[in-house]
Amino acid sequence: MEMSENIYTNIDSIFEGDPCGRRAANRDEDINEDSIIFQDSRDAAEDDDTCMGRPAANPSGSKSLGRRPSRAGDVCWGLLCVLLLAGIISLGFYRNTVMNSYKDNLTKEKNQLETSNNNLTTERDQLQTSYKNMTKKRNQLQVSYNKLRAKSSQLQTSYNIMTKERDQLQTSYNTVNKERDQLQTSYNTMNKERDQLQTSYNNLAEEIDQLKTERDLLQKRFSGLKRAGPKGWTLFQSTWYYISSEVKSWDESRQDCNERGADLVIINSKEEQTFLTNLNKRIWIGLTDKDKEGTWKWVDGTPLTTSYWMGKNPDNKMEEDCAEISIGPVEGNWDDFSCATHLNRICEQKH
Template sequence: MFRSVSDDVICLEELSRGDKIETVVNVYESADLVRGQDPNTGTEDANTRGISQTQQTESHTKGSRFYRLTAVCLGLLCVLLLTAIALLWIKTYQLQTNYTSLTMERDKLQTIYITLTTERDKLQSSYTILTTERDQLQTNYINLTTERDLLLTSYTNLTIERDLLLTSYTNLTIERDQLYTSHTNLTLEKDRLPTERNKLQGKLSEIEKANQKGWLYFNSSIYYISTEKKNWRESREDCRRRGANLVIINSRKEQDFIEVLRRGQWAWIGLTDSASEGVWKWVDGSALTIGFWKADEPNSRTGDEDCVITGYVSDPVKNWADYSCKDDFVWICEKRIFS
């Protein structure tokens, strides 16, 4: 299109140049006519007119050619202008179509933008509401946590108080039970007192009678030392007939009392290893826990020394010795009065 327009401009320039040439030719011809107005030169004028007519004929021929060329150029120019107008209309239509499409797309985008803006506002509003609810929930959570801690503290304090009360209750229950037990025991003791008093009176009477028969009272028991001598088994049988048994010595005080009671005599006591050699037991079956043996006793010097006498040496404490149960010595009986 731009190339056609350029061709049209060149054609117009050529037409203008032709007009200028024709104008110059006419001017020169007019000047010659003015200079040639002399009466003596008529023939020259006729010749000149002939030449002028010839030149005018040529000029008219050139003018006709020029006009035809001008008409052709104008036609081409019109065709080019129509073509340019058609192209411009097509281009304008395309641009209008594109403009319409873009406008529709713009409107769609505007609608989408408005929709998205509305949704964004809704989301913003929802976010604000959710944020407010979250803050409220956070506040409620903090309040509930505080209340829970207070409740836990109260629960702990109540638990401690409950435990203290339970402990107090348990202690009071124990004390009550102890008081009941004490009351029961006191009641039983009160009920037993007459019986115990009667028993005690009976035992006192027994002690008095025993004293009259040669028995001596010491540390809840009465003791009797014989006036005759017998072997260990016969001595034990005599004690049993008297409701007693051979003496059992379980303390230093009792040993000292027996030392006074025997009055320097060798006397049988209720200790033997006849059941098992070397295993000394009292006549009630209890094991020997404290002994007052002479330094080298027991020794089974004669080979059959399964019974024990006290007072074997002058030492008032360590004076026990093992002897044959067949030997005859005085004996000491013991009868438990008070348990």
């Protein structure tokens, strides 16, 4: 529809904007009404020639030459009118086709809406039926619930009776238990006296064993004291320690200790840690993680259990795989250090 209206608008603009077109249309009306005189026809022919781009006819020429261009223009405008009429008829047919298609679409949509309405009505009826069925089931469940409540009350009564009987039995059981506990107390008292006698016997046996052990240790220490005690060695708690005056690497220090029949010190107690700290020297001890990074072991292969590391050590900043006692508090003066560093050493000789 919009296309046909645009065409009509373009046709009107042609007649409004083109003076030649207006004159041609006016001339056609004059010819159809037979009210034009010969002179007007000549003027119209001259105007047509001007609009067609041809030179105007000589006014002094023959009458036949003046009439021929006017008829040719009439034929052209007639053909143009026929073409416009054919276009208008085509647009009319196109409009009818579009209108019929639009009506068909409206009909289809109406039918679809009616179908949807029928489906919704059916679903509504089905939901209504389901609602009624659910209401019926709810009522049946309510009846069942009431029956269960009645049974629950009966069971509660039976439970109360059973509870009373249980309490009576519990009282009888407590009486029997009380008598049993009295007998158990007497039995435990006798066992306790027997255990005390056994403990006294065991204590005497342990004291005898300890005395024998101490005697053997004293004999060994006495023998060790006879063998040890060269220059530079110090005795602490029955163990001899050699404190070097010169500095060496960790490996050289251990080799020196081995040559002296000893090894780098292994710290087994806080008293020993305090003794070594009081020397106020940086000294190598027999602790390393050379075999596996982070797993510290003493030189005799035993793992480290009690440590006295300083701060966040060991930190292994520069391949620090050997341990030293630095100058500091007893509770934290161990430091991991490069094994190639030269420090004092302390050798330990056990008997």
